[in-house]
Amino acid sequence: MELGPTERERADLLLKHLIGGTFDPPWVRDLAASCAISEAEVRSLLRRMAMRGEVFQVVRDLFYARATVARLTSIVAELAAQHEGRIRAADFRDAIGGGRKRAIQILEFFDRVGFTRRIGEGHGLVHTLRGEPPVADGG
Structure with a gap:
């Protein structure tokens, strides 16, 4: 199109x-x-x-x-590598320098597209890598 x-x-x-x-x-x-x-x-x-x-x-x-989504996928992958495969919203928020709400919106987007999976509830909630990123870094 x-x-x-x-x-x-x-x-x-x-x-x-x-x-x-x-x-x-x-x-x-x-x-x-x-x-x-x-x-x-x-x-x-x-x-x-x-x-x-x-x-x-x-x-x-x-x-x-x-390009921004590609950078965000790299940050998620780096956090997962540093934290035994787990990505916490607070760590992601700190890495992107934004607010908690925005960090959660982005992580939920990654859950929807199959890049991450949400596990747990409340303070135990984390996201883990599940599949391929929606776009590779640099592209």
Whole structure:
């Protein structure tokens, strides 16, 4: 599914903002405001970009660039290697320098795509590596 020239230009602008946000990219409403594109159009274009593998939707209205997801998968793999295969939300939060809620959103995304698996409850909750990352580091 190719994007037309105008769509590609807008997609590149959205990607620039997403990449600039690193582990805390702007929400759809903020992208729409900063890029002067309607929220509906931003949402639609980001979904099409997701089908192309350019971005990943972590939660509703929050998308991450492919390169950022690759970096996040590397961090998860490093944490697993350091902690006997277990990734705790607090360790992941510290590694990405973000808040607890965002760390959990990303880890739950990795659970949904089959990269990690959630084990336990409450303070004993951890994630373990389960499958292939949604994107390899560097790609």
